[in-house]
Ligand code: DX5
């Protein structure tokens with residue numbers, strides 16, 4: 615399977631969201647990465663359902679939704695009804711993670727689990743068979759444009775080893791500070807999906823940046 619690129623819409627121009635969605639549709643991007651923040655789990659608020667509805671209206675690719683919110687079960691049905699394809703919850707925000715994953719799947723979505731930089735991948739050992747995607751945070755969640763945390767490489771390798779040992783086929787996604795400087799090494803360590811916000815949207819030719827990042831990840 616090719617390595618995938620998921621540009622983070624958080625870094626788009628919110629006054630020109632339709633334009634930026636259409637750019638991603640035309641580009642080599644595989645998924646739309648959508649960051650939902652509640653101002654409680656993370657010290658920032660991004661956007662909510664009305665904005666997500668309009669993004670989905672203009673997006674014609676997989677909608678990869680990253681919930682940085684407490685008690686995400688409250689909104690699983692809402693995100694399913696809006697048309698999300700993948701719903702990722704934070705390990706640190708779920709008391710009953712197994713139940714939450716079943717809930718996401720029962721609503722027809724793929725189930726993802728995100729880990730903060732300090733959270734050890736071994737904590738997923740007894741639930742990895744129920745996870746379609748693990749999102750390893752390579753920055754502390756809450757903001758775009760932060761620097762990549764180097765310790766992520768070893769977490770990717772450890773997680774890849776766990777997935778291979780259990781034979782689950784779970785995808786590994788990396789989120790935060792991804793650029794052309796770390797993409798190749800992340801893929802070499804076992805990453806399948808690279809999220810990139812600022813690196814794509816702050817570049818002068820966004821479509822070209824997506825294309826080059828995807829080529830680099832698959833070279
Ligand atoms: C951070 C978000 C990321 C963010 C990535 O909390 O989960 O998806 O948008 O942005 P960059 O690529 O700029 O670090």
Ligand code: ZN
Nearest residue numbers: 648649680789
């Ligand atoms: Zn994210």
